[in-house]
Amino acid sequence: AQSVSQHNHHVILSEAASLELGCNYSYGGTVNLFWYVQYPGQHLQLLLKYFSGDPLVKGIKGFEAEFIKSKFSFNLRKPSVQWSDTAEYFCAVSPRSNTGKLIFGQGTTLQVKP
Amino acid sequence: NAGVTQTPKFQVLKTGQSMTLQCAQDMNHNSMYWYRQDPGMGLRLIYYSASEGTTDKGEVPNGYNVSRLNKREFSLRLESAAPSQTSVYFCASSDGQGVGNIQYFGAGTRLSVL
Numbered sequence: 719a720q721s722v723s724q725h726n727h728h729v730i731l732s733e734a735a736s737l738e739l740g741c742n743y744s745y746g747g748t749v750n751l752f753w754y755v756q757y758p759g760q761h762l763q764l765l766l767k768y769f770s771g772d773p774l775v776k777g778i779k780g781f782e783a784e785f786i787k788s789k790f791s792f793n794l795r796k797p798s799v800q801w802s803d804t805a806e807y808f809c810a811v812s813p814r815s816n817t818g819k820l821i822f823g824q825g826t827t828l829q830v831k832p
Numbered sequence: 833n834a835g836v837t838q839t840p841k842f843q844v845l846k847t848g849q850s851m852t853l854q855c856a857q858d859m860n861h862n863s864m865y866w867y868r869q870d871p872g873m874g875l876r877l878i879y880y881s882a883s884e885g886t887t888d889k890g891e892v893p894n895g896y897n898v899s900r901l902n903k904r905e906f907s908l909r910l911e912s913a914a915p916s917q918t919s920v921y922f923c924a925s926s927d928g929q930g931v932g933n934i935q936y937f938g939a940g941t942r943l944s945v946l
Protein backbone atom coordinates (compact mmCIF):
# COMPACT_ATOMS: atom_id res chain seq x y z
CA ALA A 719 0.00 0.00 0.00
CA GLN A 720 1.14 3.53 -0.66
CA SER A 721 2.23 5.41 2.43
CA VAL A 722 4.08 8.50 3.57
CA SER A 723 6.22 8.60 6.67
CA GLN A 724 7.41 11.70 8.46
CA HIS A 725 10.27 10.96 10.81
CA ASN A 726 9.76 13.66 13.40
CA HIS A 727 6.46 14.15 15.16
CA HIS A 728 7.43 17.13 17.29
CA VAL A 729 10.42 19.39 16.77
CA ILE A 730 11.45 22.26 19.01
CA LEU A 731 14.01 24.78 17.76
CA SER A 732 15.31 28.17 18.76
CA GLU A 733 15.07 31.06 16.33
CA ALA A 734 17.85 31.10 13.72
CA ALA A 735 18.41 27.35 14.02
CA SER A 736 18.39 25.28 10.84
CA LEU A 737 15.50 22.97 10.09
CA GLU A 738 15.26 19.68 8.29
CA LEU A 739 12.08 17.59 8.36
CA GLY A 740 12.26 14.12 6.92
CA CYS A 741 9.70 12.58 4.58
CA ASN A 742 9.82 9.18 2.92
CA TYR A 743 7.19 7.56 0.77
CA SER A 744 6.51 4.10 -0.53
CA TYR A 745 5.30 3.88 -4.10
CA GLY A 746 6.94 2.26 -7.08
CA GLY A 747 5.79 4.65 -9.77
CA THR A 748 6.19 8.32 -10.62
CA VAL A 749 4.84 10.72 -8.03
CA ASN A 750 4.06 14.35 -7.37
CA LEU A 751 5.35 15.56 -4.02
CA PHE A 752 4.08 18.30 -1.73
CA TRP A 753 4.70 19.99 1.57
CA TYR A 754 1.73 21.70 3.19
CA VAL A 755 1.85 23.91 6.27
CA GLN A 756 -0.91 24.56 8.78
CA TYR A 757 -0.36 27.61 10.98
CA PRO A 758 -2.27 27.64 14.28
CA GLY A 759 -5.97 28.10 13.63
CA GLN A 760 -5.57 28.28 9.87
CA HIS A 761 -6.19 26.02 6.91
CA LEU A 762 -3.56 23.99 5.12
CA GLN A 763 -1.49 26.01 2.69
CA LEU A 764 0.80 24.73 -0.02
CA LEU A 765 4.42 25.36 0.94
CA LEU A 766 6.07 23.85 -2.12
CA LYS A 767 5.64 21.14 -4.71
CA TYR A 768 7.66 18.92 -7.01
CA PHE A 769 6.28 17.62 -10.28
CA SER A 770 9.39 17.18 -12.44
CA GLY A 771 12.71 18.80 -13.35
CA ASP A 772 15.20 20.19 -10.83
CA PRO A 773 14.90 17.99 -7.71
CA LEU A 774 15.68 20.97 -5.49
CA VAL A 775 12.54 23.05 -5.23
CA LYS A 776 12.03 26.34 -3.48
CA GLY A 777 8.82 27.38 -1.83
CA ILE A 778 7.43 30.28 0.09
CA LYS A 779 9.02 31.85 3.17
CA GLY A 780 12.52 30.55 2.43
CA PHE A 781 11.66 26.85 2.53
CA GLU A 782 13.13 24.35 0.12
CA ALA A 783 12.92 20.61 -0.39
CA GLU A 784 15.02 18.07 -2.22
CA PHE A 785 13.61 15.06 -4.01
CA ILE A 786 16.00 12.10 -3.88
CA LYS A 787 14.40 9.45 -6.06
CA SER A 788 16.77 6.67 -5.03
CA LYS A 789 15.86 7.21 -1.39
CA PHE A 790 12.14 7.87 -1.96
CA SER A 791 12.62 11.01 0.10
CA PHE A 792 11.45 14.61 -0.04
CA ASN A 793 12.97 16.37 2.95
CA LEU A 794 12.04 19.93 3.86
CA ARG A 795 14.73 22.42 4.86
CA LYS A 796 15.10 25.99 6.01
CA PRO A 797 18.48 27.52 6.92
CA SER A 798 17.19 29.79 9.67
CA VAL A 799 13.77 29.41 11.27
CA GLN A 800 11.68 32.21 12.73
CA TRP A 801 9.11 32.20 15.49
CA SER A 802 6.44 32.66 12.81
CA ASP A 803 7.36 29.25 11.36
CA THR A 804 5.66 27.59 14.33
CA ALA A 805 3.13 25.33 12.62
CA GLU A 806 2.32 21.78 11.64
CA TYR A 807 3.96 20.51 8.46
CA PHE A 808 2.58 17.76 6.26
CA CYS A 809 4.33 15.88 3.53
CA ALA A 810 2.02 14.48 0.85
CA VAL A 811 2.38 12.35 -2.25
CA SER A 812 0.12 11.70 -5.21
CA PRO A 813 0.73 9.01 -7.81
CA ARG A 814 1.19 10.48 -11.27
CA SER A 815 -1.26 7.82 -12.49
CA ASN A 816 -3.97 9.26 -10.21
CA THR A 817 -3.14 12.80 -9.21
CA GLY A 818 -6.48 13.19 -7.47
CA LYS A 819 -5.27 10.82 -4.78
CA LEU A 820 -3.25 12.67 -2.14
CA ILE A 821 -1.64 10.62 0.61
CA PHE A 822 -0.52 12.49 3.69
CA GLY A 823 2.13 11.80 6.26
CA GLN A 824 1.35 11.98 9.95
CA GLY A 825 2.50 15.57 10.25
CA THR A 826 5.32 17.25 12.19
CA THR A 827 4.62 19.92 14.74
CA LEU A 828 7.35 22.57 14.74
CA GLN A 829 7.68 24.86 17.73
CA VAL A 830 10.13 27.74 17.37
CA LYS A 831 11.17 29.44 20.59
CA PRO A 832 11.90 33.17 20.38
CA ASN B 833 -11.52 35.42 -3.78
CA ALA B 834 -12.68 33.23 -0.88
CA GLY B 835 -11.26 29.92 -2.18
CA VAL B 836 -12.75 27.01 -0.22
CA THR B 837 -15.33 27.92 2.42
CA GLN B 838 -16.51 25.51 5.09
CA THR B 839 -19.38 25.88 7.52
CA PRO B 840 -19.71 25.59 10.43
CA LYS B 841 -16.29 26.18 11.98
CA PHE B 842 -17.17 24.41 15.22
CA GLN B 843 -19.88 21.95 16.18
CA VAL B 844 -20.72 19.85 19.20
CA LEU B 845 -23.07 16.89 18.76
CA LYS B 846 -24.50 14.25 20.99
CA THR B 847 -24.10 10.62 20.01
CA GLY B 848 -26.77 9.67 17.49
CA GLN B 849 -27.43 13.19 16.22
CA SER B 850 -27.05 13.98 12.55
CA MET B 851 -25.53 16.96 10.82
CA THR B 852 -24.27 18.16 7.47
CA LEU B 853 -20.96 19.91 6.90
CA GLN B 854 -21.05 22.34 4.03
CA CYS B 855 -18.28 23.16 1.60
CA ALA B 856 -18.22 25.55 -1.32
CA GLN B 857 -15.45 26.61 -3.67
CA ASP B 858 -15.32 29.56 -6.03
CA MET B 859 -12.34 28.50 -8.15
CA ASN B 860 -14.39 26.62 -10.76
CA HIS B 861 -12.64 23.40 -9.77
CA ASN B 862 -13.88 20.07 -11.02
CA SER B 863 -12.80 17.90 -8.10
CA MET B 864 -13.67 18.17 -4.42
CA TYR B 865 -12.61 16.17 -1.38
CA TRP B 866 -13.45 15.58 2.26
CA TYR B 867 -10.72 14.64 4.75
CA ARG B 868 -10.58 14.11 8.46
CA GLN B 869 -7.55 15.04 10.52
CA ASP B 870 -6.74 13.15 13.70
CA PRO B 871 -3.68 13.63 15.94
CA GLY B 872 -0.72 11.60 14.76
CA MET B 873 -2.55 10.33 11.67
CA GLY B 874 -2.31 13.17 9.21
CA LEU B 875 -5.26 13.69 6.87
CA ARG B 876 -7.29 10.75 5.65
CA LEU B 877 -9.63 10.89 2.69
CA ILE B 878 -13.29 10.21 3.47
CA TYR B 879 -14.96 10.79 0.10
CA TYR B 880 -14.17 12.61 -3.07
CA SER B 881 -15.93 13.85 -6.16
CA ALA B 882 -13.81 13.81 -9.29
CA SER B 883 -16.38 15.82 -11.19
CA GLU B 884 -19.91 17.13 -10.83
CA GLY B 885 -22.32 14.23 -10.56
CA THR B 886 -19.82 11.65 -9.31
CA THR B 887 -18.72 10.64 -5.84
CA ASP B 888 -16.39 7.89 -4.63
CA LYS B 889 -15.26 6.45 -1.34
CA GLY B 890 -11.90 7.26 0.07
CA GLU B 891 -9.92 5.57 2.81
CA VAL B 892 -12.38 6.02 5.71
CA PRO B 893 -15.95 6.36 4.35
CA ASN B 894 -17.88 4.42 7.00
CA GLY B 895 -20.45 6.52 8.84
CA TYR B 896 -20.50 9.28 6.24
CA ASN B 897 -22.40 10.23 3.12
CA VAL B 898 -21.73 12.98 0.61
CA SER B 899 -23.59 15.00 -1.96
CA ARG B 900 -22.09 16.92 -4.84
CA LEU B 901 -24.89 19.43 -5.09
CA ASN B 902 -23.41 21.27 -8.05
CA LYS B 903 -19.95 22.16 -9.28
CA ARG B 904 -19.39 24.57 -6.37
CA GLU B 905 -20.75 22.62 -3.42
CA PHE B 906 -19.86 19.30 -1.78
CA SER B 907 -21.49 18.40 1.51
CA LEU B 908 -20.61 15.74 4.07
CA ARG B 909 -23.34 14.18 6.19
CA LEU B 910 -23.08 12.28 9.44
CA GLU B 911 -26.35 10.36 9.79
CA SER B 912 -25.79 9.12 13.34
CA ALA B 913 -22.76 10.70 14.94
CA ALA B 914 -20.42 8.59 17.07
CA PRO B 915 -17.61 9.67 19.42
CA SER B 916 -15.12 8.13 16.98
CA GLN B 917 -16.11 10.83 14.52
CA THR B 918 -14.72 13.55 16.75
CA SER B 919 -12.17 15.14 14.46
CA VAL B 920 -11.28 18.13 12.36
CA TYR B 921 -12.82 17.93 8.90
CA PHE B 922 -11.26 19.57 5.88
CA CYS B 923 -12.75 20.14 2.48
CA ALA B 924 -10.47 20.62 -0.51
CA SER B 925 -10.85 21.26 -4.20
CA SER B 926 -8.63 20.93 -7.25
CA ASP B 927 -8.67 21.57 -10.93
CA GLY B 928 -8.94 17.89 -11.78
CA GLN B 929 -6.80 14.89 -12.29
CA GLY B 930 -4.06 16.34 -14.49
CA VAL B 931 -0.33 16.05 -13.98
CA GLY B 932 -0.08 19.35 -12.13
CA ASN B 933 -3.04 18.75 -9.83
CA ILE B 934 -2.91 20.78 -6.59
CA GLN B 935 -5.50 20.62 -3.83
CA TYR B 936 -6.61 23.76 -2.01
CA PHE B 937 -8.05 23.47 1.47
CA GLY B 938 -10.71 25.15 3.53
CA ALA B 939 -10.25 26.32 7.12
CA GLY B 940 -11.75 23.19 8.63
CA THR B 941 -14.66 22.22 10.87
CA ARG B 942 -13.84 21.09 14.39
CA LEU B 943 -16.44 18.52 15.43
CA SER B 944 -16.88 17.03 18.88
CA VAL B 945 -19.26 14.14 19.44
CA LEU B 946 -20.14 13.54 23.08
